[in-house]
Amino acid sequence: MLDNVLLGLQTAFTLENIMYCFGGVFLGTFIGVLPGIGSLAAVSMLLPLSFYLDPTTALVMLAGVYYGAEYGGSTASILLNLPGTPSSAVTCLDGYPMAMAGRAGVALFITTIASFVGGSIGIVMLMLFAPLLASFALSFGPSEYFALMTLGLIAAAGVVQGSPLKGLAMVLLGLLLGAVGADVNTGETRLTFGLLGLYDGISLVALAMGLFGVAEIISSINTHKSASKDMSVRLSSMMPSAEERRKIGLPMLRGAGIGSFFGALPGAGQSIAAFIGYAVEKRVSKDPSRFGKGAPEGIASPEAANNAAVQAAFIPTLTLGIPGSATMALMLGALLIHGITPGPGLIAERPDIFWGLTMSFWIGNIILLILNIPLIGIWVSLLKIRYNYLYPTILCLICIGVYTLNYSLFEVGLVLVFGALGYFMRLFGFEPAPVLIGFVLGPMLEENLRRAMLLARGDFMLLLERPITAVLLAISAILLIRIAVRIVGNARRSSVSG
């Protein structure tokens, strides 16, 4: 362990990696603060640029954007009652009332400290459990991977807001989109509509930028609001009182624990972690009525939870190759493009990547502490930028980013098509995140299913004779049954009331 940590420090503490780490978390905070652009859009914009970097450096930067955005996300929640990232929506509940009561500085201070505590605990979990899980997963064959991916996909479908059927539809759509292009085993082209640009499959970046970037811009125009001119936060106003400091200690730790657990589950993600963190605090509180009126615990726990979840999300991605969230799916895609297949062998074969990345998280979290407390003024003034300045700029960046993938305008056309698809999906209440998870996992799911079935001589029941496969598929089946029960329950309730 110590050797590995030293190796990691060695890798992380090169000037180049520190610079890219700083660049990543800076940009991440920037993106997180601005409502309407998530870390996903930011990571996909940077993905083409990362091809020019060493894989570790690329990952350090992209990961920095991801967890940096979680820090920045709470700023707009507190000051504008508008979440900067989906997972900081809970922070609005008590953060905004605190700002209304003139305690915005204190709220921003608490969220930053809670983010740091959550992030740190998440990193420790990653350091402890990733190697353990990896050594356990070394014995996995194709059937185990198939079962694990099935479980992850069903979980991803089940956590969407609204009908889980719609989540399932999105996962299946993602799996189909992932099948576009030449089939790896036979070379036969599938679902390409005769378009030459699709022979290598749909580009992940174009899909992500269309579904998230462009679709988000269309739905945000004319509904977006920015901060008033006179809004400012001074450093002197940020210090919490002794009573507030005492109140937030335990909630932060509880939040970090909840976040580490839910973050590591494939398909769950930060938003769920933050909501559960909030719900638990409300339940254990002696006076739950204070929640929603500016209770400091109500922002400390969810912020610790979503930042712990972000760090813990690297556990399944790096050790099993199964992304827990859409942004993680993108990160997985980045690794694959660099020719690195994340899986149980990664930690042993490329310890420099795993440990270097983990150690860069410490550097990044410390930089974020500095960026978000002494330099908070910068971010607050950022909220004053009007959206009509932001979205044309973002649109240009999306176009340039996609174009530079392989200098083809065909990809920009794909962004247009997926932008349209994404906008209509959103309009009809579909969440786009499971599409991306399905898209990245699709080719791997198919490949593992084919291999497993070949080994089992075409008999699906033989797969169930492998204990781990059987357990994983059983859990998947239970999840599906629970989803079915929920759907039937909803239908019955509404037909009684209607």
Added chain:
Amino acid sequence: MSINRKEVAAGLLILLIGLAALLIVTDYNIGTARRMGPGYFPLIMSGLLSVVGALIMVAGIKSEAKSLPNVSWRPMVVIFISLAGFMLAMFLGGLLPAIVLTIAISSMADKNSTWKDVAILTALVPLAAWLIFNQGLSLPIPFLEWRF
């Protein structure tokens, strides 16, 4: 019995995508469960997608009434035209005309945009893009290069 039009339309959308995919993938070699051909996996997926789409429709028929969502046509159409404009201008003249055109068109989507805002953006964004992509990262993107 009331009909949730939004849900029914949503299910129909998925059902149509599923059926379209089903129609295409039946042409591919299915193979056997032991030796799956290129059509096996997509066939199962598009079949399941169609079923899920139909289920969403059915669930929508037996639930509270809801009308179709409102489409913000203006932002949507304007943004799509601006993307097409980027493609055309990039092909004909390079990055500078592409950015200027994209900003000029896309700004029309927001009713709060003024000529002054557009002027500021068209001055700043190409400059920043030139500094970052052409100078900083020295990517081979033609900045200004007329092709007609």
